[in-house]
Structures are given as structure tokens and as C-alpha cells.
Amino acid sequence: MKTADTLIQKVDQIPQVDLGYFPTPLQECPRLSETLGGPRILMKREDCSGLAFGGNKVRQLTFTIGDAVAQGADTIVHGAASQSNHCRQAAAACGKLGLNCYLRLARDHKSILQGNLLLDNLAGVDVEIVDAPFGPELDVVKYELAEKLKTQGLKPYVVASPRSTALAAVAFTWCIAEIAQQQQQLGIDADWIYTCSVGGTQAGLVLGTKTLELKMKPFGIAPIVWEGKLERMRTAANNAAELLELDTRVTDADIQNTDDYIGQAYGYLTPECIEALKLVAKTEGIFLDPVYTAKAMACLIDHIQQGKLGRDDTVIFLHTGGTPALFAYQEELTADL
Ligand SMILES: Cc1ncc(COP(=O)(O)O)c(C=O)c1O
Incomplete structure (x- = not known):
């Protein structure tokens, strides 16, 4: 034991x-x-x-962003529901660590500038509401953005399952x-x-x-x-x-x-x-x-x-x-x- x-x-x-x-x-x-x-x-x-x-994602991001930094990333790409707690905590973590952060959030019934979405914007990260549902379709948006960011010389890390x-x-x-x-x-x-x-x-x-x-x-x-x-x-x-x-x-x-x-x-x-x-x-x-x-x-x-x-x-x-x-x-x- x-x-x-x-x-x-x-x-x-x-x-x-x-x-x-x-x-x-x-x-x-x-x-x-x-x-x-x-x-x-x-x-x-x-x-x-x-x-x-x-929130629980602070403990989780300790390792996800740890993984990103260990891989030499300078940019985090994340996305989920528009009131995502995970994305708000990722935005703050990026601010604290000096990483770039891009959030692509699924348009839904709470895509209002309140709560987490307000905090995402106050944290000064790149936020966009997109017309892709949370899940595999939103993951495609995140990976496509990461490819684009690479052409701009950035080193993006996409936060997504299963990693x-x-x-x-x-x-x-x-x-x-x-x-x-x-x-x-x-x-x-x-x-x-x-x-x-x-x-x-x-x-x-x-x-x-x-x-x-x-x-x-x-x-x-x-x-x-x-x-x-x-x-x-x-x-x-x-x-x-x-x-x-x-x-x-x-x-x-x-x-x-x-x-x-x-x-x-x-x-x-x-x-x-x-x-x-x-x-x-x-x-x-x-x-x-x-x-x-x-x-x-x-x-x-x-x-x-x-x-x-x-x-x-x-x-x-x-x-x-x-x-x-x-x-x-x-x-x-x-x-x-
Ligand atoms: C406040 C809160 N509780 C619980 C969960 C569920 O965590 P998971 O299903 O990823 O273990 C989340 C996920 O976003 C959350 O934000």
C-alpha cells in the first residue's frame, strides 16, 4: 500500500x-x-x-500548463461553454505566468458579459464567441486556431481531452x-x-x-x-x-x-x-x-x-x-x- x-x-x-x-x-x-x-x-x-x-481547474491547470511550459509553449488555446470556469482560470493562469491566451467559447444561452465571461475579458486575453457547440466541433476550432498561430511564430498548446x-x-x-x-x-x-x-x-x-x-x-x-x-x-x-x-x-x-x-x-x-x-x-x-x-x-x-x-x-x-x-x-x- x-x-x-x-x-x-x-x-x-x-x-x-x-x-x-x-x-x-x-x-x-x-x-x-x-x-x-x-x-x-x-x-x-x-x-x-x-x-x-x-476552483478545481486551478489544481488541474497546475499540470496542464506545466505540460505546456515543459513542451516550450508560449501560448495557451482553450475553449468550452461561454461561462466556462476552466477558461476563466486558464486566462488568469496565463496572466500570472506571462503566457498568451486565446479562448474560443461556444455561443449558448449564457453568452452574456457577466460572470466568467466578464472576468475573461477583464483578464485581457483574446476572447471570441464562436458558433460551434462545446465538444469535438469546438476542438476543431481550437486546433485550427493553433495552426494559424504557429504561422505567426507562436508556440501554442491546446487544452483538450484526453490529455x-x-x-x-x-x-x-x-x-x-x-x-x-x-x-x-x-x-x-x-x-x-x-x-x-x-x-x-x-x-x-x-x-x-x-x-x-x-x-x-x-x-x-x-x-x-x-x-x-x-x-x-x-x-x-x-x-x-x-x-x-x-x-x-x-x-x-x-x-x-x-x-x-x-x-x-x-x-x-x-x-x-x-x-x-x-x-x-x-x-x-x-x-x-x-x-x-x-x-x-x-x-x-x-x-x-x-x-x-x-x-x-x-x-x-x-x-x-x-x-x-x-x-x-x-x-x-x-x-x-
Ligand atoms: C465548478 C466546477 N465543478 C465541477 C466541474 C466538473 O469537472 P470535471 O467534470 O472536468 O471533472 C467543473 C468543470 O468545468 C467546474 O467548473
């Missing part, structure tokens, strides 16, 4: 840049637990990872090692870790908990219907295992992930997620985001109400950030005021 220390030593061997404040806090949420009459709840505050309002997802899994394997150390300091041994993910975040949690043989089981809540999600996460976890030179291999049976809390579609709020968001703000003074973490919290609350989690259980909720998107959802969030 590997220890958290030896796992962290392996992570240290992977090319990386210094972007955030780690370890992120592991915070007790006693008033939330009490209000729900449920398990002991702790929050792992990736929203406090330090760079540009934080970016595997490096995210490296990042969240590291996060698990960090949590294992924090658990030891606090004298706890959690039963579950809940998070919103359909990619590298959960892949890393699964690889990390399996490698360290922790009691804690990851439970993922998807923010989007993603065809082939198990294969995507398994591949990312096993690619990360190879990068980290671990013997552990992840199978589909290791991955628990539900689509039940997405609602109408990605980026559309559910009544339960709005309620969850307000409850956590009211009881703990912590803001969730409307697209990802509030849906994950709606699932945790539902599981407590269904009796799937009891008073004797301990749950870690991984807060993956995303809070700037709140400001793009003013209408939906204030409909009852």
Missing part, C-alpha cells in the same frame, strides 16, 4: 507550475449537518484554491493524498466523498482512494449528460496511473456517477439546486455555484432525506468552485424575491 507522502512524491515528479494555494482547507459544516439531521459533513474547499476566485482529462486525474489523485493527510490530522476516516464531475476530477478521486486503500468512496454527480462517461473517467484514471507510475488500475465498477440531478440540461437550474445553494449560504456562509456544486449538493441532501446516509456517516463534499457564474444567473436566482 502507498502512503499519502509517497503518492505526493510521485505527483511532484510531474511537470507543473505554481498557480494556487495548496493544501486547500478541509472545513467542518456543523450547521449544515445539523439542519439536515444527517451525517457529519466536511467541505474540501477547492473554491479557495487561490487564483481568480479559485487534459488525464492531467486532471493526476491533480485529483494529489487532492486525495492531501485529504488523507488532513483526515489523519483531524482523526477522521470519511465514508464518502461527493463531487460534481463527469471527468478528470472524479477520475482522480477514484484513482487516489483506490491507491491509498481509503475507506472513503467517491460519488460523482454529473452536470451534463456525457455519452461514454464511464469509459472517459476510467481512461483518464488509468492514464494518470501510468503518468504517476502506479500499479493501481481503475475499472468501471469503481466509478459511481449519477445523471439524476442534471434537470432540463447542462447550465439550466433546478428548484432543488437553488434550494441547496441557499441552504449552504444560510447555514455555513459558503456559496455554491449554480451549474455544478449546487446540483451535487442537491444530490447529497436527497441522499440524506432518502436515508442513504445516516448520522454515523462522515461525508466530504468537494466544493469545486464556479461561484463567479452566480452573477450570470441573477434572473433565475432572484425569481422568488
Whole structure:
């Protein structure tokens, strides 16, 4: 069995840049637990990872941009949904490191100059809204732009799957090692870790908990219907295992992930997620985001109400950030005021 220390030593061997404040806090949420009459709840505050309002992508970009810099890149090309947290954090990381940054964002129902899109523009990077849906078609736009930038003498690096997802899994394997150390300091041994993910975040949690043989089981809540999600996460976890030179291999049976809390579609709020968001703000003074973490919290609350989690259980909720998107959802969030 590997220890958290030896796992962290392996992570240290992977090319990386210094972007955030780690370890992120592991915070007790006693008033939330009490209000729900449920398990002991702790929050792992990736929203406090330090760079540009934080979020899970700061830890991930530590390795993606580390990869880019190790390859001699001077320019990052990225793109996703128009309120992408990943792109906002990439824009800020490029500013901090003195890299050029080009974002190509998919036009959608939240292509408004608020939230993340506002921050992208304030960060002074090259932003363009394009008429290609998020996914393989947007990746084509990103790779075509990279080719054009090469002819201008730049050295671009495109952030895209599967490389970016595997490096995210490296990042969240590291996060698990960090949590294992924090658990030891606090004298706890959690039963579950809940998070919103359909990619590298959960892949890393699964690889990390399996490698360290922790009691804690990851439970993922998807923010989007993603065809082939198990294969995507398994591949990312096993690619990360190879990068980290671990013997552990992840199978589909290791991955628990539900689509039940997405609602109408990605980026559309559910009544339960709005309620969850307000409850956590009211009881703990912590803001969730409307697209990802509030849906994950709606699932945790539902599981407590269904009796799937009891008073004797301990749950870690991984807060993956995303809070700037709140400001793009003013209408939906204030409909009852
Ligand atoms: C706030 C937040 N939470 C969760 C996720 C999901 O991460 P992934 O599915 O890439 O693991 C994202 C991805 O953009 C995010 O921005």
C-alpha cells in the first residue's frame, strides 16, 4: 500500500507550475449537518484554491500548463461553454505566468458579459464567441486556431481531452493524498466523498482512494449528460496511473456517477439546486455555484432525506468552485424575491 507522502512524491515528479494555494482547507459544516439531521459533513474547499476566485481547474491547470511550459509553449488555446470556469482560470493562469491566451467559447444561452465571461475579458486575453457547440466541433476550432498561430511564430498548446482529462486525474489523485493527510490530522476516516464531475476530477478521486486503500468512496454527480462517461473517467484514471507510475488500475465498477440531478440540461437550474445553494449560504456562509456544486449538493441532501446516509456517516463534499457564474444567473436566482 502507498502512503499519502509517497503518492505526493510521485505527483511532484510531474511537470507543473505554481498557480494556487495548496493544501486547500478541509472545513467542518456543523450547521449544515445539523439542519439536515444527517451525517457529519466536511467541505474540501477547492473554491479557495487561490487564483481568480479559485476552483478545481486551478489544481488541474497546475499540470496542464506545466505540460505546456515543459513542451516550450508560449501560448495557451482553450475553449468550452461561454461561462466556462476552466477558461476563466486558464486566462488568469496565463496572466500570472506571462503566457498568451486565446479562448474560443461556444455561443449558448449564457453568452452574456457577466460572470466568467466578464472576468475573461477583464483578464485581457483574446476572447471570441464562436458558433460551434462545446465538444469535438469546438476542438476543431481550437486546433485550427493553433495552426494559424504557429504561422505567426507562436508556440501554442491546446487544452483538450484526453490529455487534459488525464492531467486532471493526476491533480485529483494529489487532492486525495492531501485529504488523507488532513483526515489523519483531524482523526477522521470519511465514508464518502461527493463531487460534481463527469471527468478528470472524479477520475482522480477514484484513482487516489483506490491507491491509498481509503475507506472513503467517491460519488460523482454529473452536470451534463456525457455519452461514454464511464469509459472517459476510467481512461483518464488509468492514464494518470501510468503518468504517476502506479500499479493501481481503475475499472468501471469503481466509478459511481449519477445523471439524476442534471434537470432540463447542462447550465439550466433546478428548484432543488437553488434550494441547496441557499441552504449552504444560510447555514455555513459558503456559496455554491449554480451549474455544478449546487446540483451535487442537491444530490447529497436527497441522499440524506432518502436515508442513504445516516448520522454515523462522515461525508466530504468537494466544493469545486464556479461561484463567479452566480452573477450570470441573477434572473433565475432572484425569481422568488
Ligand atoms: C465548478 C466546477 N465543478 C465541477 C466541474 C466538473 O469537472 P470535471 O467534470 O472536468 O471533472 C467543473 C468543470 O468545468 C467546474 O467548473
